[in-house]
Amino acid sequence: MEFNTDLSVVIPLLNEEESLQELHDWIVRVMCAENYRYEILFIDDGSTDKSWDIIEKLSAGNPCVKALRFSRNYGKSQALHAGFKEVKGRVVITMDADLQDAPDEIPALYQKIVTEKYDLVSGWKKKRFDSKIRKNIPSKLFNWAARKVSGISLNDFNCGLKAFDIKVVKAIDVEGEMHRYIPLLAKDAGFEKIAEQVVQHQARKYGETKFGMERFVNGFLDLLTLWFVSRFGKRPMYLFGFAGTLAFLFGLIATMYMGASKLIAVFYLQKPAPLVTDNPLFYIALTCMVLGTQLFLAGFLGELILRSKKKTKNYKTTQEIL
Numbered sequence: 001m002e003f004n005t006d007l008s009v010v011i012p013l014l015n016e017e018e019s020l021q022e023l024h025d026w027i028v029r030v031m032c033a034e035n036y037r038y039e040i041l042f043i044d045d046g047s048t049d050k051s052w053d054i055i056e057k058l059s060a061g062n063p064c065v066k067a068l069r070f071s072r073n074y075g076k077s078q079a080l081h082a083g084f085k086e087v088k089g090r091v092v093i094t095m096d097a098d099l100q101d102a103p104d105e106i107p108a109l110y111q112k113i114v115t116e117k118y119d120l121v122s123g124w125k126k127k128r129f130d131s132k133i134r135k136n137i138p139s140k141l142f143n144w145a146a147r148k149v150s151g152i153s154l155n156d157f158n159c160g161l162k163a164f165d166i167k168v169v170k171a172i173d174v175e176g177e178m179h180r181y182i183p184l185l186a187k188d189a190g191f192e193k194i195a196e197q198v199v200q201h202q203a204r205k206y207g208e209t210k211f212g213m214e215r216f217v218n219g220f221l222d223l224l225t226l227w228f229v230s231r232f233g234k235r236p237m238y239l240f241g242f243a244g245t246l247a248f249l250f251g252l253i254a255t256m257y258m259g260a261s262k263l264i265a266v267f268y269l270q271k272p273a274p275l276v277t278d279n280p281l282f283y284i285a286l287t288c289m290v291l292g293t294q295l296f297l298a299g300f301l302g303e304l305i306l307r308s309k310k311k312t313k314n315y316k317t318t319q320e321i322l
Contacts, residue, residue, distance in 0.1 A: 004088070005088050006037045006038060006091065006110075007036050007039070007089045007092075007093060007110060008039050008088060008093070008166075009027060009093045009094075010041050010080065010083040010084070010095075011041065011096070012043045012076050012079035012097070013042060013079075014045045014046065015049045016047070016051055016097040016206070017047075017049045017050045017054055019098055019099045019205065020042075020051060020054045020058065021054060022099065023097055023103070024058050024065065026102075026104075027040060028062065030107065031064075034106075034107050034110075036110075038089070039064050039065075039089060040062075040066070041067065041068070041086060041087060042065070043067070043069075044067065044070060045073050045075065045078070046070045046072040046074065055067045068083065068086065070082075075176075075177060076177075077176055077177050080094060080174045081173065081175060084170065084174065087166065090165075090166060091109075091110050091164065091165065091166065092168075093109060093110070094160060095161045096160040099205050099206070100160075100201060100202045100203070101123070101202070102200045102202055104200070105161060105200060106163075109163035109197060112163065112197065116195075117193065118193045118194065119165050119167070119168050119191035119192070119193040120163070120182070120186050120194045120195070121163040121164075121194075121195045121196070122154055122156065122159055122162050122194070122195070122196050123156065123162060123196075123199035124154070124156040124159060124197065125159055125201035126156075126201075127201060139156075139158065142158070143155060143156060143157055143158070146180075146184075149224075150181070150187070152187060154194070154196050155196060156196070157183060158180045159199070161199050162182065165191075168189070168191050171190075172185040173185075235303070236298070237300065237302065238299075240299030240302065241295070241300070243295050244292040244295030244296030246292070247288045247289070247292030248288065248292030249292070250285070250288050251285040251289035251290075252285075254281055254285035255282075255285045255289070257281075258276050258279060258285070262276060
Protein backbone atom coordinates (compact mmCIF):
# COMPACT_ATOMS: atom_id res chain seq x y z
CA MET A 1 0.00 0.00 0.00
CA GLU A 2 1.35 3.41 -0.98
CA PHE A 3 1.32 6.31 1.50
CA ASN A 4 1.67 9.99 0.70
CA THR A 5 2.70 10.64 4.30
CA ASP A 6 5.48 8.81 6.11
CA LEU A 7 4.71 10.02 9.62
CA SER A 8 1.71 11.29 11.52
CA VAL A 9 2.52 12.86 14.89
CA VAL A 10 -0.53 12.95 17.16
CA ILE A 11 -0.30 15.35 20.11
CA PRO A 12 -3.18 15.59 22.62
CA LEU A 13 -2.94 18.67 24.82
CA LEU A 14 -4.62 20.67 27.55
CA ASN A 15 -3.44 24.18 28.42
CA GLU A 16 0.10 23.93 27.04
CA GLU A 17 0.45 27.39 25.49
CA GLU A 18 4.05 27.85 26.67
CA SER A 19 5.43 24.72 25.01
CA LEU A 20 3.59 24.46 21.68
CA GLN A 21 5.81 26.70 19.55
CA GLU A 22 8.99 25.09 20.87
CA LEU A 23 7.58 21.57 20.40
CA HIS A 24 6.48 22.35 16.85
CA ASP A 25 9.87 23.76 15.88
CA TRP A 26 11.65 20.77 17.42
CA ILE A 27 9.49 18.27 15.51
CA VAL A 28 9.93 20.17 12.24
CA ARG A 29 13.73 20.13 12.66
CA VAL A 30 13.68 16.36 13.08
CA MET A 31 11.34 15.86 10.12
CA CYS A 32 13.46 18.01 7.83
CA ALA A 33 16.70 16.36 8.95
CA GLU A 34 15.27 12.91 8.13
CA ASN A 35 13.47 14.11 4.98
CA TYR A 36 10.15 12.69 6.16
CA ARG A 37 6.80 13.47 4.60
CA TYR A 38 4.86 14.26 7.70
CA GLU A 39 1.79 15.72 9.36
CA ILE A 40 1.42 17.06 12.89
CA LEU A 41 -2.02 16.69 14.40
CA PHE A 42 -2.74 18.70 17.55
CA ILE A 43 -5.87 17.73 19.50
CA ASP A 44 -6.89 20.54 21.84
CA ASP A 45 -8.80 18.83 24.63
CA GLY A 46 -10.78 21.86 25.79
CA SER A 47 -7.91 24.21 26.66
CA THR A 48 -8.85 27.43 28.45
CA ASP A 49 -5.60 29.28 27.76
CA LYS A 50 -4.21 30.50 24.42
CA SER A 51 -3.27 27.04 23.14
CA TRP A 52 -5.75 27.11 20.27
CA ASP A 53 -4.64 30.57 19.12
CA ILE A 54 -1.06 29.34 18.94
CA ILE A 55 -2.10 26.21 17.05
CA GLU A 56 -3.95 28.35 14.50
CA LYS A 57 -0.79 30.41 13.92
CA LEU A 58 1.30 27.26 13.55
CA SER A 59 -1.18 25.83 11.04
CA ALA A 60 -1.20 29.06 9.05
CA GLY A 61 2.58 28.99 8.77
CA ASN A 62 2.99 25.25 8.20
CA PRO A 63 0.58 23.31 5.93
CA CYS A 64 1.66 20.07 7.61
CA VAL A 65 0.04 21.18 10.86
CA LYS A 66 -3.55 20.08 11.40
CA ALA A 67 -5.70 20.38 14.48
CA LEU A 68 -8.90 19.29 16.19
CA ARG A 69 -10.56 21.20 19.00
CA PHE A 70 -12.94 19.85 21.64
CA SER A 71 -15.57 22.15 23.10
CA ARG A 72 -14.65 20.94 26.58
CA ASN A 73 -12.22 18.60 28.29
CA TYR A 74 -13.05 14.99 27.39
CA GLY A 75 -9.78 13.31 28.35
CA LYS A 76 -6.66 11.99 26.70
CA SER A 77 -8.26 8.77 25.47
CA GLN A 78 -10.97 10.61 23.56
CA ALA A 79 -8.37 12.97 22.10
CA LEU A 80 -6.27 10.06 20.85
CA HIS A 81 -9.36 8.29 19.52
CA ALA A 82 -10.30 11.36 17.47
CA GLY A 83 -6.73 11.79 16.25
CA PHE A 84 -6.42 8.16 15.17
CA LYS A 85 -9.46 8.56 12.94
CA GLU A 86 -7.83 11.43 11.06
CA VAL A 87 -4.22 10.28 10.59
CA LYS A 88 -2.94 9.24 7.17
CA GLY A 89 0.73 8.44 7.78
CA ARG A 90 2.40 5.05 7.30
CA VAL A 91 3.60 5.30 10.92
CA VAL A 92 1.77 7.07 13.72
CA ILE A 93 3.67 8.64 16.62
CA THR A 94 1.93 9.77 19.80
CA MET A 95 3.59 12.15 22.22
CA ASP A 96 2.67 14.60 24.95
CA ALA A 97 2.78 18.35 24.44
CA ASP A 98 4.68 19.24 27.62
CA LEU A 99 8.18 18.73 26.10
CA GLN A 100 8.86 15.76 28.38
CA ASP A 101 8.86 13.55 25.26
CA ALA A 102 11.81 14.30 22.97
CA PRO A 103 11.06 14.41 19.21
CA ASP A 104 14.66 13.27 18.67
CA GLU A 105 13.42 9.75 19.51
CA ILE A 106 11.05 9.68 16.53
CA PRO A 107 13.46 8.36 13.83
CA ALA A 108 14.46 5.32 15.91
CA LEU A 109 10.83 4.50 16.68
CA TYR A 110 9.92 4.96 13.01
CA GLN A 111 12.62 2.52 11.91
CA LYS A 112 11.40 -0.17 14.30
CA ILE A 113 7.98 -0.06 12.67
CA VAL A 114 9.14 0.19 9.05
CA THR A 115 12.33 -1.88 9.09
CA GLU A 116 11.77 -4.37 11.91
CA LYS A 117 8.04 -4.69 11.16
CA TYR A 118 6.74 -4.20 14.67
CA ASP A 119 3.08 -3.35 15.10
CA LEU A 120 3.66 -1.14 18.12
CA VAL A 121 6.74 0.24 19.86
CA SER A 122 6.25 1.74 23.31
CA GLY A 123 8.70 4.16 24.88
CA TRP A 124 10.28 3.36 28.23
CA LYS A 125 11.27 6.33 30.36
CA LYS A 126 13.92 4.39 32.23
CA LYS A 127 15.32 7.48 33.92
CA ARG A 128 12.57 9.82 35.06
CA PHE A 129 12.62 13.37 36.35
CA ASP A 130 9.28 13.21 38.17
CA SER A 131 8.56 13.21 41.89
CA LYS A 132 9.30 9.75 43.32
CA ILE A 133 6.39 9.80 45.75
CA ARG A 134 3.82 11.31 43.39
CA LYS A 135 4.72 9.52 40.17
CA ASN A 136 7.69 7.13 40.18
CA ILE A 137 6.64 4.70 42.92
CA PRO A 138 2.93 4.58 41.91
CA SER A 139 3.99 4.12 38.27
CA LYS A 140 6.15 1.11 39.15
CA LEU A 141 3.28 -0.51 41.05
CA PHE A 142 0.89 0.26 38.22
CA ASN A 143 3.22 -1.14 35.55
CA TRP A 144 3.86 -4.28 37.60
CA ALA A 145 0.12 -4.95 37.88
CA ALA A 146 -0.39 -4.21 34.16
CA ARG A 147 2.34 -6.72 33.20
CA LYS A 148 0.83 -9.43 35.38
CA VAL A 149 -2.71 -8.95 34.10
CA SER A 150 -1.96 -8.33 30.41
CA GLY A 151 0.92 -10.73 29.88
CA ILE A 152 2.78 -8.02 27.93
CA SER A 153 6.37 -7.45 29.08
CA LEU A 154 6.51 -3.65 29.06
CA ASN A 155 8.15 -1.56 31.76
CA ASP A 156 6.24 1.64 31.02
CA PHE A 157 2.66 1.18 29.79
CA ASN A 158 1.78 4.83 30.36
CA CYS A 159 4.57 6.42 28.34
CA GLY A 160 3.00 8.93 25.94
CA LEU A 161 5.71 8.39 23.32
CA LYS A 162 4.67 5.43 21.17
CA ALA A 163 4.91 4.39 17.53
CA PHE A 164 2.25 2.42 15.65
CA ASP A 165 1.71 0.88 12.29
CA ILE A 166 -1.33 2.71 10.95
CA LYS A 167 -3.26 -0.59 10.80
CA VAL A 168 -3.15 -0.72 14.60
CA VAL A 169 -4.62 2.73 15.27
CA LYS A 170 -7.39 2.13 12.74
CA ALA A 171 -8.33 -1.17 14.40
CA ILE A 172 -8.58 -0.14 18.06
CA ASP A 173 -11.03 2.07 19.94
CA VAL A 174 -9.46 4.12 22.72
CA GLU A 175 -12.33 5.05 25.02
CA GLY A 176 -12.88 5.93 28.66
CA GLU A 177 -9.37 6.22 30.08
CA MET A 178 -7.92 3.31 28.14
CA HIS A 179 -5.00 5.27 26.68
CA ARG A 180 -2.87 3.64 29.38
CA TYR A 181 -3.60 0.22 27.91
CA ILE A 182 -3.20 0.79 24.20
CA PRO A 183 -0.68 -2.12 24.00
CA LEU A 184 -3.29 -4.44 25.51
CA LEU A 185 -5.97 -3.12 23.16
CA ALA A 186 -3.62 -3.77 20.24
CA LYS A 187 -2.87 -7.29 21.47
CA ASP A 188 -6.58 -8.07 21.80
CA ALA A 189 -7.08 -6.81 18.23
CA GLY A 190 -4.53 -9.35 16.97
CA PHE A 191 -1.39 -7.18 16.82
CA GLU A 192 1.12 -9.08 18.93
CA LYS A 193 4.45 -7.76 17.60
CA ILE A 194 4.95 -5.28 20.42
CA ALA A 195 8.35 -3.94 21.46
CA GLU A 196 9.73 -1.43 23.93
CA GLN A 197 12.52 1.10 23.49
CA VAL A 198 14.26 3.23 26.06
CA VAL A 199 13.58 6.91 25.40
CA GLN A 200 14.84 10.12 26.93
CA HIS A 201 12.63 11.72 29.55
CA GLN A 202 12.78 15.50 29.88
CA ALA A 203 12.08 17.44 33.05
CA ARG A 204 8.88 19.48 32.75
CA LYS A 205 9.83 22.93 31.49
CA TYR A 206 6.51 24.78 31.71
CA GLY A 207 3.41 24.53 33.85
CA GLU A 208 2.31 21.58 35.97
CA THR A 209 1.08 18.07 35.29
CA LYS A 210 -2.61 17.77 34.41
CA PHE A 211 -2.97 14.37 36.08
CA GLY A 212 -3.56 13.82 39.80
CA MET A 213 -3.20 10.77 42.03
CA GLU A 214 -6.72 9.66 41.10
CA ARG A 215 -5.38 8.50 37.73
CA PHE A 216 -3.78 5.48 39.41
CA VAL A 217 -7.05 4.44 41.05
CA ASN A 218 -8.86 4.85 37.74
CA GLY A 219 -6.02 3.05 36.00
CA PHE A 220 -6.33 -0.05 38.17
CA LEU A 221 -10.11 -0.12 37.72
CA ASP A 222 -9.68 0.16 33.95
CA LEU A 223 -7.11 -2.64 34.09
CA LEU A 224 -9.61 -4.94 35.82
CA THR A 225 -12.21 -4.05 33.18
CA LEU A 226 -9.82 -4.85 30.35
CA TRP A 227 -8.77 -8.11 31.98
CA PHE A 228 -12.38 -9.16 32.33
CA VAL A 229 -13.36 -8.17 28.79
CA SER A 230 -10.27 -9.72 27.17
CA ARG A 231 -10.73 -12.99 29.05
CA PHE A 232 -14.50 -13.40 29.09
CA GLY A 233 -15.81 -10.80 26.65
CA LYS A 234 -16.12 -13.31 23.80
CA ARG A 235 -17.50 -16.15 25.94
CA PRO A 236 -19.45 -14.71 28.90
CA MET A 237 -20.96 -18.12 29.64
CA TYR A 238 -17.54 -19.33 30.76
CA LEU A 239 -17.70 -16.99 33.73
CA PHE A 240 -21.37 -16.38 34.46
CA GLY A 241 -22.48 -19.91 33.56
CA PHE A 242 -19.77 -21.55 35.64
CA ALA A 243 -20.35 -19.31 38.65
CA GLY A 244 -24.12 -19.69 38.35
CA THR A 245 -23.91 -23.48 38.11
CA LEU A 246 -21.70 -23.70 41.22
CA ALA A 247 -24.01 -21.43 43.22
CA PHE A 248 -27.14 -23.31 42.12
CA LEU A 249 -25.61 -26.73 42.88
CA PHE A 250 -24.53 -25.60 46.33
CA GLY A 251 -28.05 -24.36 47.07
CA LEU A 252 -29.61 -27.55 45.67
CA ILE A 253 -27.34 -29.86 47.67
CA ALA A 254 -27.93 -27.85 50.86
CA THR A 255 -31.70 -28.02 50.29
CA MET A 256 -31.59 -31.78 49.70
CA TYR A 257 -29.49 -32.23 52.83
CA MET A 258 -31.99 -30.32 54.98
CA GLY A 259 -34.92 -32.20 53.47
CA ALA A 260 -33.24 -35.58 53.98
CA SER A 261 -32.34 -34.68 57.57
CA LYS A 262 -35.95 -33.81 58.35
CA LEU A 263 -37.29 -36.99 56.75
CA ILE A 264 -34.80 -39.15 58.65
CA ALA A 265 -35.65 -37.45 61.94
CA VAL A 266 -39.40 -37.83 61.47
CA PHE A 267 -39.74 -41.29 59.87
CA TYR A 268 -36.62 -43.14 60.99
CA LEU A 269 -35.68 -41.68 64.36
CA GLN A 270 -39.32 -41.04 65.26
CA LYS A 271 -38.66 -37.68 66.88
CA PRO A 272 -39.94 -34.18 66.12
CA ALA A 273 -37.72 -32.09 63.85
CA PRO A 274 -37.49 -28.30 63.79
CA LEU A 275 -38.92 -26.41 60.85
CA VAL A 276 -36.64 -26.13 57.84
CA THR A 277 -37.19 -22.38 57.83
CA ASP A 278 -35.66 -22.18 61.32
CA ASN A 279 -32.32 -23.25 59.87
CA PRO A 280 -30.15 -20.34 58.55
CA LEU A 281 -28.80 -22.73 55.93
CA PHE A 282 -32.24 -22.69 54.28
CA TYR A 283 -31.97 -18.99 53.45
CA ILE A 284 -28.37 -19.36 52.28
CA ALA A 285 -29.39 -22.23 50.00
CA LEU A 286 -32.39 -20.32 48.66
CA THR A 287 -30.24 -17.26 47.92
CA CYS A 288 -27.62 -19.38 46.14
CA MET A 289 -30.23 -21.07 43.95
CA VAL A 290 -31.82 -17.76 42.94
CA LEU A 291 -28.43 -16.09 42.38
CA GLY A 292 -27.12 -19.09 40.46
CA THR A 293 -30.13 -19.04 38.14
CA GLN A 294 -29.67 -15.32 37.48
CA LEU A 295 -25.95 -15.69 36.77
CA PHE A 296 -26.57 -18.57 34.37
CA LEU A 297 -29.25 -16.57 32.54
CA ALA A 298 -26.89 -13.56 32.35
CA GLY A 299 -24.25 -15.72 30.66
CA PHE A 300 -26.83 -17.25 28.33
CA LEU A 301 -28.18 -13.84 27.30
CA GLY A 302 -24.62 -12.58 26.79
CA GLU A 303 -23.93 -15.47 24.41
CA LEU A 304 -27.12 -14.74 22.46
CA ILE A 305 -26.21 -11.06 22.12
CA LEU A 306 -22.69 -11.86 20.92
CA ARG A 307 -23.93 -14.39 18.37
CA SER A 308 -26.49 -11.90 17.10
CA LYS A 309 -23.79 -9.25 16.64
CA LYS A 310 -21.54 -11.70 14.80
CA LYS A 311 -24.33 -12.63 12.38
CA THR A 312 -25.10 -8.95 11.72
CA LYS A 313 -21.43 -8.16 11.16
CA ASN A 314 -20.98 -11.08 8.77
CA TYR A 315 -24.09 -10.04 6.84
CA LYS A 316 -22.83 -6.46 6.46
CA THR A 317 -19.43 -7.70 5.32
CA THR A 318 -21.04 -9.96 2.73
CA GLN A 319 -23.14 -7.09 1.44
CA GLU A 320 -20.05 -4.91 1.04
CA ILE A 321 -18.18 -7.61 -0.86
CA LEU A 322 -21.10 -8.27 -3.19
